Amino acid sequence: MMKRLRLRRYGAESPLINIVQKIIQLHKQGYSNIGYRAMWKILNSCCGINATQETVRIALKAIHYDGVVARSRRRLVRRRYCNLGPNFCIHIDGYDKLKPFGISVHGAIDGFSRKIIWLTASHTNKNPRNVALNFVEFLRQSKRVPRLVRSDAGTENVIIRSIQIALRAVHNDNMSGYRSFSEGRSTGNQRIEMLWSFLCPYFTTFWRNMFKDMIDNGELNNTNPVHLECVRFCFLPVxxxxxxxxxxxCGIVIEFGHNVKLIKTMASRMLCTTSHYFMTLSTIPMTYHVTKVIFDDITRLYTKPMLPRGCSEEFCQFIQQITSVNLDDFNVVDTPQEAKTLFCMLTSVLP
Structure with a gap:
């Protein structure tokens, strides 16, 4: 009667062998990361096993000791990033922290050595042809195609995706063709997100504060397209x-307060020197050679050159007309304060 009604006497514990077998079965079903209290509730309420919390705790410690120790530390267990060599995987992404002021940044980093492959500022990082130009120039200089390119699912990467897949289609490894380009969430692109976190205190904070101060002082109106063109014309080269x-x-030193520590500490795990990239590149074959001739056709058909000083041709011609100064002569402006002075001068004469 009690068995048919699924009743049991209070305090009557199931055999230990049944408890252990059920715990092992639950581990195989995906319950390997829960603690003994949750396991005890599952056993008693869902599995028809009568067990005390103490019995379940001891059984879990014997079955999965490493899991018990990890949970007792109450620390997040991070996944391990694996990269077998230089150019095994390069990470690309855009950086939009200065976009409200008309400046867009795009970058790429090698996942193994953390060498920055390119880091460019321009008027946009959303045009696929402009973004692809950086990738093609990298291929042209290195004469190698990376094994894998990792990016987010943005439309600015579609041409890079096509170029990478086309150049890797003739190879016979397990990551050739469509497998040579990986898309995912931007927050999961670990290496490039790490680069942006380093870029913020060294670069972004200064420029963002400067532009915000100019807005507060009435010198810059970031809703005015003419002002944004002037920002790019004056500040983009700097x-x-x-x-x-x-x-x-960034691969040599990192500053903590007033002390400068070499990359033997935390920075050594984050950013390595350029020599590490090239020395390992010559010994570990993680890339595939391509002929330099095809890059001329790729550049002509699928890329678009960056605008001079990030401004349209009409705007540059207009600036030359009202100032009677050749465009190349503006390159003498090489400090933020000089760029700000030039910006104020241009906005005062422009309509």
Whole structure:
């Protein structure tokens, strides 16, 4: 009667062998990361097993000791990133922190050595042809195609995706063709997101505060397209210069307060030197050679050159007319304060 009604006497515990077998079965079904209290509730309420919490705790400790120790530490267990060599996987993404002021940044980083492959500022990082130009120039200089390219699912990466798949289609490894390009959420693109976190204190904070101060002082109206063109005309070369310096120094030192520590500490795990990239590249074959001739056709058909100083041709011609200064002569402006002075001068004479 009691068995038919699924009743049991209070305190009557199921045999230990049945408890252990059911716990092992639940582990195989996906319940391997829960604690003994949750396991005890599942056993008693859903599995028809009568067991005390103490019995379940001891059984779990014997069955899965590593899991018990990990849960007792109350620490997040991070997934391990695996990259077998330089150019095994490169990560690309756009950076929009300065986009409200008319400046867009796009970058790429090698997942193995953390070498910055490109870091460019321009008027847009959403045009697939402009973005693809950076990738093609990287292929042209290295004469190699990376094994895998990782990006988000944005439309700005569609041409890079097509170029990567086309160049890797002739190879016979397990990641050739369509497998050579990986798309996913931007937050899961670990290496490039790490780069953006480093870029913020070294670069973004200064420029964002500067532009916000200009807005507060009435010098900049970021809703005015003419002002945004002036921002790019005056500040873009200086911003690109800062990005180039950041690309060179970020793998060498990192500053904590007033102390400068070499990359033997945390920075050594984040950003390695350029020599690490090239030395390992020559010993570990993780890339595939391509002929340089095809890049001329790819550049002509699928890319678009960046605008000079990030501005339209009409705007640059207009600036030359009202200032009677050749466009190349503006390159003498190489500091943020000089760029700000030039910006104020241009906005004062423009309608």
């Amino acid at each position: 911003i690109q210069q800062h990005l180039d310096i950041f690309s060179k120094i």
